[in-house]
Amino acid sequence: MQRILKIIVTIVLFIISLLIQLFVFDNMSLFGVKPNMLLISIIVVSLYTNIYSSTIYSFILGIIVDLIFGGSGMFTISYTAIGMLLGFVSDDYMKENYVSTIILTTISVTLFELIQYFQAMIRLSSYVNIFFLFKQLILSILLNVILVFIMCFLFGKLIEHIDKKQNKMYW
DSSP states (O other): OHHHHHHHHHHHHHHHHHHHHHHTGGGOOBTTBOOOHHHHHHHHHHHHSOHHHHHHHHHHHHHHHHHHHTOTTHHHHHHHHHHHHHHHHGGGOOTTOHHHHHHHHHHHHHHHHHHHHHHHHHHHTSOOOHHHHHHHHHHHHHHHHHHHHHHHHHHHHHHHHHHHHHHHHHO
């Protein structure tokens, strides 16, 4: 029962993240940076699950994003790589440690932005300004770290509530 509840919570997070990205964050930007709610959901799910669940979650999310935005497979590749990396690290990760959350989010956002940067260079067949990349990267990291903390707090509390409720049923 506990596993089914966690799967349902993850599916609801998936749908909410996709809707927020499509209807809210794609229509706004802060200093030229749009928050990536889908990447944030991958980070949060990866921190609270194992490598297999996070990889499957990020792969499915990447395929859906590629179908919606026409990303030619780059979202699938980048999201799956990030989900797999974070899922691998999440076993040794202490979810209460804020510094670890900042480091993992920074690594994830940097990896995603670099993949997008190189994709743009290949697609445009020209050099893209590296200083623009650094500005975007720093602003994106700051914005996404704040949103990851909010999502980790909400998602973590929900998962803890499910675990506590399940433990009370057996005692």
